[in-house]
Amino acid sequence: MPSLLFRRWRRADEGRTWCRRVCWLDLTIGDLLGREILVSATQQESWVALLEDKKLVELMFDRPDQGRLIGDIFLGRIDAVLPGIQAAFVDLGTGKAGFLHVGDLNPSDIDGDIDDNGNGSGEGGRGRRRQRKLPPIQDHLKKGQEVLVQVTKEAIGTKGPRLTAEISLPGRFLVYMPHASRVGVSRKIDGRDQRSKLRKMAQGVLPPDSGGMIVRTVSEEVTKKTLEKEFRRLHERWQKIRRTADSMKAPASVHGEAKLISGVIRDLFSDKFEALRIDSKAVYNEVRDYVQSVDPDLLDRVHLHQGAVPLFDKYGVGEEIQKAFQRTVRLKSGGHIVIEPTEALVSIDVNTGKFTGKGK
Structure with missing residues (x-):
């Protein structure tokens, strides 16, 4: 079962819609005041809650035994190539074969352009492409062939994970794409002007024929020296991944993506959050060491929670979780929403209830 993210209801004027349960992490948070991150961690599980004005708006949960694969890199073996759907099934050694579409092969393997802006997906490693003519997948992949792939979507039910050969390595300030x-x-x-400045800075950091990169949102005030340092670190990681893959026999796991807490701190924690509160001394020390290395100005916002009252209880997170997973969600307007999961879909019934509209 993949990691879960819960998103509370938001007003329409915040430009957001509802979502009760989705896989892993896909965050776009508005510039609101009073934002905090709460981290509750044990050896068995990790919870991360995002608060805005003391109210729970995001909740993430992860267990080591859940077997989350998204972002992980594998040396896979082609099980089958299906020209009819222009895709291949790849044995990862995890029990379910992954799905690799022809559009997710390396750009270097296929003629065609990639969007110059590279910003189609915002923070992700794969930008939106222009329309291009793709050659048949059977011209590039054969049964039994080894291929280095990355998981982009968790397995669901009987379906295996979605894969890409366009490897991306996320850092705090940039995403490195070696292909x-x-x-x-x-x-x-x-x-x-700011976007142009950052693009030119990144181009100056990137050596010729060494891949591409996307500058992330948190890099608005980043210096060229910081970008260079992170690029070198990510490039060295990629070289290590290649060496590891060369020494292995498919199918095999080559590289694991950062887990929940590390990913949240890397991707989210910035000066837009007033505080990061952690109830585990070990995790607190790890986070401080990381923040010290990437953004020392944020150290005074990292706090260790101590006291008889658990962190989530102190901020009312537990009560909000119980309310969130009820079948009926009450709205401030007087209406309510009824959520009914089924095997094929999740039905949402919106009821006006006591709400009669605004009077003139």
Whole structure:
């Protein structure tokens, strides 16, 4: 079962819609005040809660035994190539064969352009592509062939994980894409001048024929020296991944993505959050060491929670979780929403209830 993310209801004027349960992490948080991150961790499980104005808006949960694969890199073996759907099934050694579509092969293997802006997916490693003509997958992959792939979507039910051969390695300030050739900037960074400045800075950091990168949102005020340092670290990681893959026999796991807490701190924690509160001394020390290395100015916002009252109880998170997973969700307007999961879909029934509309 993949990691879960719970998203509380938000007003329409915040530009968000509802979502009760989705896989892993896909966050776009508005510039609101009073934001905090709460981390509750034990050896058995990890919880991360995001608060806005003391109210729970996001909840993430992970267990070591859940077998989450998204972001992990495998040396796989082609089980079957299906020209009819232009896809291949790849044995990862995890029990379920992964699905690799022709559009997810390396750009270097296929003629065609990649979006110069590289910002189609915001923070992700794969930008939106222009329309291109793809050659038959059977011209590039054969049964029994070994291929280095990355998981982009967890397995669901009887379906195996979705894969890509376009490897991306996320850091705090940039995403390194060894098989790409362009530099992009996250679309969440406002201002054409700022985006142009960051793109030129990134282009100056990237050596010729060494891949591509996307500058992430948190890099708005980053220096060239910081980008260079992170690029070198990610490039060295990629070289290590290649050496490891060369020494292995498929199918095999080559590299594991950062787990829940590490990923949240890397991707989210910035000066837009007032505080990061952690109830585990060990995790607190690890987070402080990481923040010290990437953004020392944020150290005074990292706090160790101590006291008789558990962290989540102190901030009312436990009570909010219980309310969230009820079948009926009450709205402030007087209406309510009824959520009914089924095997094929999740039905949502919106009832006006006591709400009669705004009077003139």
